[in-house]
Each structure stands twice: as C-alpha cells, then as structure tokens.
Amino acid sequence: MELKQLLYFKEVAKHKSITKAAQQIHISQPALSKSIKALEEELEAILIIRTNKTIDLTDAGNMVLEYTKEITGLVDEMKLTLNDLTNFSVGQLNIGLPPFIGSLFFPKVMKNFHRSYPNIKLDITEYGGARVVKSVEEGEFELGVAVLPIDEQIFDVYPIVEEEMKLIVHKNHPLASFKEVDVKDLRDEEFIFYHEDFALNQIVRNHFFITAGFEPKILFKSMQWDLMSEMVAANLGIAILPQSICNRLFTKDINIISLKPTILWKLAVITKKGKYISNAGRKFIDFILTDSL
Structure with missing residues (x-):
C-alpha cells in the first residue's frame, strides 16, 4: 500500500x-x-x-477514511516539524476563514503579515463557520477563525474580536425610530437570516430567539452580508448583523438599532488541541493577537 x-x-x-x-x-x-x-x-x-x-x-x-485522515495528518505534521527544524524563515500555512470574517478583517491582516514574513505562504480557503471548525478538527486546516462559543476540550482558542450584533431595518419600518429593541418585540417580524453553514445561524437562533421562547420567521437565508443588507434596504425583511458590518452599510434606507439582550459576536483563531503547530502557524497567531483588527 x-x-x-x-x-x-x-x-x-x-x-x-x-x-x-x-x-x-x-x-x-x-x-x-x-x-x-x-x-x-x-x-x-x-x-x-x-x-x-x-x-x-x-x-x-468510512473506516479506511478515518485511518487515512490520521495517517495523512501525521505525515503533514512530520513535514511541518522537519521544515521548522531546517528553516525558520519560510513555510506554508493553511487557514480556514468564514466569508463574513474574511472580507471584514483579513485583507489588512494578510497584507501586514506578508510584509513582515514575505516567505511564508498563506493558503486561505473560505468555508462557512461550522465547516471551518470541522475542517480544523479533521486536520484539513492547521488553523481557522471561528465564532465563539466552541468546544475548548477539542480546540485551543485565541480570542481576537468581540463586538455587539445590531438589528437593521428599513427606514420606513415601524421599529425604525427605536434606539433599542427587545427580542420579544421581534416575534412577528420576518428575517433575512444566515445560511445553515454559518455558526451565526445557530448562535443567534438558539441564544437569542429560542431563549426568548419563539422561532424566528425566516423569509430568506443568505451566505453574503451585502445581499442580506440589500434585502433589508428593499424592505423585504429585517436582519441582525455584527457592528463591523453595519459600519460598512452606506445606504440611507437602513436604520441600525441596538438589541436587548445584547448579542456578542466573538471571534477567535482556533487550532486542534494537542496538534503540532508549525513555526508559520505560531508566527501567525502571535501576529494576529498583537496586530490591531
């Protein structure tokens, strides 16, 4: 074989x-x-x-696949270890990023990291948040960026961002004049919501709506925050987006409203607990923890 x-x-x-x-x-x-x-x-x-x-x-x-993942993971780890022993200035890093996160924060991070470490190649793949977590666990990515909370018995977690989620509504919506809206007041609203591949789908649904005692009425699901905001601007429904995304909405047709209770959007770099992290991976983690997002 x-x-x-x-x-x-x-x-x-x-x-x-x-x-x-x-x-x-x-x-x-x-x-x-x-x-x-x-x-x-x-x-x-x-x-x-x-x-x-x-x-x-x-x-x-399926059994052979599980053993194959373990074998190929060990081979990859061996290559990383040997590379670190022979050359500390070069390397390759496989990173999994959810599209929401990648477009918001990482162009600047990648630019600055490449400037500091020009010989480290970054291989970036965009997946939905849930798939990024699974792929880090299975060894496809050395590290990923995920939305917290996450199982810290399986992953090492390095927090990088924490900010509030906001409600966005059309300027003519009955809630548009409110500065803050309670979740209970959203029971009858129609939502532009996150696709199931996104961690925010379960986080917002379970920790916001289900806790308040109801299922959100979901009109559309999307994997693109700009499409979600455009649907709200067209008065097709309302949506909940992170503050960083709301700051990028350049339309007069949308009002941004605080939520009660507050939903926090927490991001972290994750690696599989106990797995060898390459020199390139350690440099990237140290860099992103000290570089301002």
Missing part, C-alpha cells in the same frame, strides 16, 4: 466523485479508478459504491 493511494482515496471521499477528484489532483480518471481498485484489492474490501454520477462510501470505506 502506498501513501499516494490513501491520498487519492481521501480526495475521492471528499468530492464524492472520481471525476472531480481526478481534476483536483491532476491525474486521469482511469488512473484514479485503477488506484482505488488496487487499494480495494489489497485491503480485500469494497470501499466505494458508484451511484449515478456520485459515489458513496461503504462501512469499510
């Missing part, structure tokens, strides 16, 4: 497609199929089942 076979299998499982995986790792589809078949023959187990244009993992396939 070769490590390459396991890496190929991991890509197939990730994309649920031989075709997409082959494109991603730049080999032919027949060659990838042959590699997976050889792996199955060596393990004497069927790992994947082809259904229409996608593939599903068998029980054996």
